[in-house]
Amino acid sequence: MSWNSFGRVFRFTTWGESHGPAIGVVVDGCPPGLPLSEADIQPWLDARRPGQSRFTTQRQEPDQVRILSGVFEGRTTGTPISLLIENVDQRSKDYSNVAQAYRPGHADYAYDAKYGFRDYRGGGRSSARETASRVAAGAVARTVLPEVTIRAWVEAIGGDAIDPAKIDHDQIARNPFFCPDADAALRWETLVDAARKDGSSLGAVVVCEATGVPAGWGAPLYAKLDSELAAAAMSINAVKGVEIGDGFAAAALRGEENADAMRPGADGPAFLSNHAGGIAGGIATGQPIRLRVAFKPTSSILTPVPTIDRDGQAAEIATKGRHDPCVGIRGVPVVEAMMALVLADQKLLHRAQVG
Amino acid sequence: MSWNSFGRVFRFTTWGESHGPAIGVVVDGCPPGLPLSEADIQPWLDARRPGQSRFTTQRQEPDQVRILSGVFEGRTTGTPISLLIENVDQRSKDYSNVAQAYRPGHADYAYDAKYGFRDYRGGGRSSARETASRVAAGAVARTVLPEVTIRAWVEAIGGDAIDPAKIDHDQIARNPFFCPDADAALRWETLVDAARKDGSSLGAVVVCEATGVPAGWGAPLYAKLDSELAAAAMSINAVKGVEIGDGFAAAALRGEENADAMRPGADGPAFLSNHAGGIAGGIATGQPIRLRVAFKPTSSILTPVPTIDRDGQAAEIATKGRHDPCVGIRGVPVVEAMMALVLADQKLLHRAQVG
Amino acid sequence: MSWNSFGRVFRFTTWGESHGPAIGVVVDGCPPGLPLSEADIQPWLDARRPGQSRFTTQRQEPDQVRILSGVFEGRTTGTPISLLIENVDQRSKDYSNVAQAYRPGHADYAYDAKYGFRDYRGGGRSSARETASRVAAGAVARTVLPEVTIRAWVEAIGGDAIDPAKIDHDQIARNPFFCPDADAALRWETLVDAARKDGSSLGAVVVCEATGVPAGWGAPLYAKLDSELAAAAMSINAVKGVEIGDGFAAAALRGEENADAMRPGADGPAFLSNHAGGIAGGIATGQPIRLRVAFKPTSSILTPVPTIDRDGQAAEIATKGRHDPCVGIRGVPVVEAMMALVLADQKLLHRAQVG
């Protein structure tokens, strides 16, 4: 089943294909009276926008967002907020070979298996272009969350990780990789350039942290904050792994090592560690929420790969369209947006039940 | 918000606390006419049942399931299936200290922060006892999936992993660890025994594989199979990490390494690898679905840990109740159940849209 | 699709068949800390209970409710509340003819058409016995609504209506018909007796009023309070019509007649009329919510009716089981319960969005 909505009470529905006339999102359930204009949304879209460096796709999309509903005299009205972004730089002719053969790792074969045919232009609905809609919706979610600060960055590209000791959040905006470690950013220039020139691509790990989330948001059991964040992150194109807090590393710890011991604090407990990533029993503890997300390397590559065509015959395919050499980089604003969207939903759910 | 339902058209709702009179689950949306009796459900519950070896909690629960509705003359009627399991071996007096102070890593503090108070007996709703309801529901889901084989096992305990070269699926049922590597199972005896005697606990990694899932199940975008599985796995107690296919390892690969190249096959493509874990664009490719799940070590341990009490004062806590030294072990049937529940839902969703 | 849940954030799921071992309901999303015990639920079930006069079915069901989860030390914990009612007076042998032939007006044929077979004993899932679960859930909903008073009554039986001028709410509990007009109650004794002796049945109209609902609850557009109440009422067995406020009568009015003019009031507007039944634009205005519900006559009657059997052959059927001569009478506590369930959900949704 096609399922293009997310959220329980703060909900959004995205639509649009890579090479259609436009993409967009409808955000429903937003509280009324919040200041909102295109200027509140555009900067987040600009951060995700392609074509800003040689390390992302060269498709030129201004990604200008228009608010079509739900805002009156500069404030949200409580009714659905429709956001629209026009596609202006489609080059569908690049995709003629994709129409006939399946790009390994891409959604091509699976879409045909499900639907019998597909909009192959630029990947159609399965294109990462859809994530612009999420970023726009995420900007609305942020207005619901004045108490929360969300910050994501790239932790590793192609297996080359930052040095945790060198994390400087101010660096994130100063390089094209959302990298908090200036040295790593330099190395990644060489690394990504090489992959791009080779006609290859690289995977990446993105980390996202939300501070200011009050203890109590979240829920047992099937809307556990861990579960909501995992669903949100895994719904992003190319994501194949999610961790909360220590994640897989926790599986190698002993109980007393993994326990986030507490001491009396100024306002609630003072935790001595945060292995749990700020979530216990699915509910926020008041500590920073920590999420780690694995992006696989971009499936669309210039390097020819063995495949089959629509008739089941052997073929080779090299994707000639414009693509990100490392789709994880531009995943940073997307992961931030999904964090905001989950937290806005959970905030409203919390006050629904607890007041 | 408390949210105790999962699924979109094949849905289930669990209820019950560790030390209440019973726990249970209502499964709704099940197709009619499927053979179902308690005997189809009980073996899966028996696999998860506590007290079967010294490596799990010594709580003695027969976990006898009763079908209270939705089955007539041995077949499902298409109406909701209510399953009930009585709790018979509660020892609530063990939990008096838990009532006053918060077990680090456990849900205690977070529940109080959210709800103002909690049923502290045995962890109440946050107890892994709830997973018996999932296993019962999963048995119903399996009846919907005759074409699918689901198999899970423990891959690592406390950081000690099996040898992939020694995997023998027949071993899984022959040791108390659901371990497919006979040598590792021997090592784990010592390892888990030591942790238990130390009053400590261990984390674990569980792997789950589903074969026979036809290409086409799944959906763009917010019901991507990856996303549904991640949500399902992360909703299990103590789970903090989820991977589909290569997961985080894919983030270190190059595009051509990660591409699951195809060749013409007997029936659809023959894939040369399965980095994607059987899912592309959120849709099954026909390859085995591969899921990896990280369980943190049990939070309830005998080793004293610094904490605070309900009045915010400094305290120490050692959990005296009966607990699993490694909650991941009994997670194996639970992960299998969640896999079945997601796949049953996706099967029905697929035929809703595509026929 | 079988769909046995209702509500958006305050949700309930019912299960159980007329002649199974038990019926029940799981209420999820209830706020924590509310006093709740069986004694808060039982009186509402007692009001609906069969066998209390000769004007309802003679099936003897004590309808004793048990709370199996979600309550600790007398208060709701915020986790799912499971309520169970045992069936004790099934007489399945009465239904052998129903197994073979379809009762016109009843769900028999439609269930077979959908599911291929059915639990025919007492109507199985389609029996009005399911409404006991709603009444139990409704009792929980009432604890969420201290500000609201809900009162329903029978307005007409078999076309014989009460005199609006003679409505005395104190009468409702004093006769077996929930009738607020003592004279009408006397007439209905004769009327219902006659129908019962004839082996026939009668329809009824139930009115329900909720006072104390604050202006603002409800929502545009697809959760309009009118729409939620209509869905709730129409989901009750045998209901075929719903009106909010003047309902169909409003369709014969002119705009100025139907306008509920306002004057300044002590606390918000003082309305000069209530044609709209307390709802404008889907949102409560602060006036009493007024709902009117039409129940068709019980389909199970002793009078033989032409029908077909499972093989498609002509047959006659007379239903010999015990049945209500007028199912609308015991519909009164059910309509009240559904009103409470909708309002509890809307109260929580309102504070989710508006705070």
Place this chain on the structure above:
Amino acid sequence: MSWNSFGRVFRFTTWGESHGPAIGVVVDGCPPGLPLSEADIQPWLDARRPGQSRFTTQRQEPDQVRILSGVFEGRTTGTPISLLIENVDQRSKDYSNVAQAYRPGHADYAYDAKYGFRDYRGGGRSSARETASRVAAGAVARTVLPEVTIRAWVEAIGGDAIDPAKIDHDQIARNPFFCPDADAALRWETLVDAARKDGSSLGAVVVCEATGVPAGWGAPLYAKLDSELAAAAMSINAVKGVEIGDGFAAAALRGEENADAMRPGADGPAFLSNHAGGIAGGIATGQPIRLRVAFKPTSSILTPVPTIDRDGQAAEIATKGRHDPCVGIRGVPVVEAMMALVLADQKLLHRAQVG
């Protein structure tokens, strides 16, 4: 809570205000491969379009629909279908008095009570303009339902009903009232003209019939076809009453009168009557589905009505904007659309569960 989505697997979400730049709808869950172009949608919008006779509002809206996504090479792709309709003839200056005072019967006061302020221009989100989005979505739903014929008409205006003996479906398209009785249509010209000239408005009753719905669609219990249709109809602006089949009239019948007796038929049972409106136990019987809907008179009238202003002071209001003298007339294509949307959803749900 704002809730602007409808449907369970075939879902749509509408957005937009009367005087914003555009309105629209996203339809999700549509099966793939169905032929769809603007030309399939436009005729239904044209039927609903204002300004086509003196009996509807004089606002001139071409209501040209654009498909922005979900269709490729003339066929649905299975991904969300975004439909957009620009607003071109807003005259917001007409509404200055509405900004200050509340129109009785309209949503003005309730929106302010809920949200604290509102987009008053043309009624904002509460305007019947939203129904254009439903009609567009309904056109998509029709492509899913080739086996079903849906036909609605006006049965009464201002209490003046058609003569059932004179129903001629061919007449419906030949007069501006969707009236199947040519004589009634003539009378309504005079009636509606008079109301318009008086600055008043009239209510109406709309009937909708769907033939070709196979026995089996629908569901127990909270997605009963009756309940889904009631929710759908009651979500339309100005609707205050809904009946399935005989509706309230059934409440005055005896069991044997109301029973839809059966005889063996060519293909399933031959029913001797259709009091139940084609639905038993919430499931279609194969007979025509019959729905009756009451529209109250338009709340926006030129006749001054006592009210209060935003400061709670006494005022009078006469609505000077352009309005339908009888909003029920243009309700006909809207009721048809909602019927199609419910049936498409139920068709997909049925095949999800039963295959």
